[in-house]
Amino acid sequence: MNKENHPVYDKNTLEFVTVAFEFCSWIEKSNDFDLFKFVNNATKILPLLYLKATLLPEVDDLDDESDAAQFITEETYDAIRNRIANLLGEHDTYLETFLPDMQFSDTPIAAFISENLADLYQDVGNFISLFRQGYEKTMLQALSECTENFRLYWGQSLLNALKALHAIRYNPDINFKEEE
Numbered sequence: 001m002n003k004e005n006h007p008v009y010d011k012n013t014l015e016f017v018t019v020a021f022e023f024c025s026w027i028e029k030s031n032d033f034d035l036f037k038f039v040n041n042a043t044k045i046l047p048l049l050y051l052k053a054t055l056l057p058e059v060d061d062l063d064d065e066s067d068a069a070q071f072i073t074e075e076t077y078d079a080i081r082n083r084i085a086n087l088l089g090e091h092d093t094y095l096e097t098f099l100p101d102m103q104f105s106d107t108p109i110a111a112f113i114s115e116n117l118a119d120l121y122q123d124v125g126n127f128i129s130l131f132r133q134g135y136e137k138t139m140l141q142a143l144s145e146c147t148e149n150f151r152l153y154w155g156q157s158l159l160n161a162l163k164a165l166h167a168i169r170y171n172p173d174i175n176f177k178e179e180e
Helices: 011-028 035-054 074-092 100-104 113-132 136-169
Strands: 093-096 109-112
Touching: 011 035, 011 074, 011 113, 035 074, 035 113, 035 136, 074 093, 074 109, 074 113, 093 136, 109 113, 113 136
Parallel strands: none
Antiparallel strands: 093 109
């Protein structure tokens, strides 16, 4: 397959890689932000990441697909999740509405922005780490897995977190100056 028609070198793939890298860098620097700056940045980068993921090219099923290496360890995941949970404090929790069990539940189901963002970071971070290796086969496999995971899991998690972050960002009852 020539580079012209290869999904790894597609304009939309390269734009996704750029935004995904920015997202991971932003998450890794979350200690540098106060609540307002973190939420304000999140409400800008998450929609862009979602948009770029929807534009990724279709990747044919890979014949000898094996599980890709995982670079984001459980310790890194927990550190990211805890850092964001501490930053968001009482604003970390929101009511989950998209779980299949919710339709049969009499009690609300709590979810956490920090967990959504850590899950997103784990998948996108693994994608970026694989893509950076520069081997076409590995890059193609990473693209395939990331696209599939977006459709099945992290796309909805991103939107759930974004909805909760939007509610925080534009809540007139939250005085960010006092919070900081």
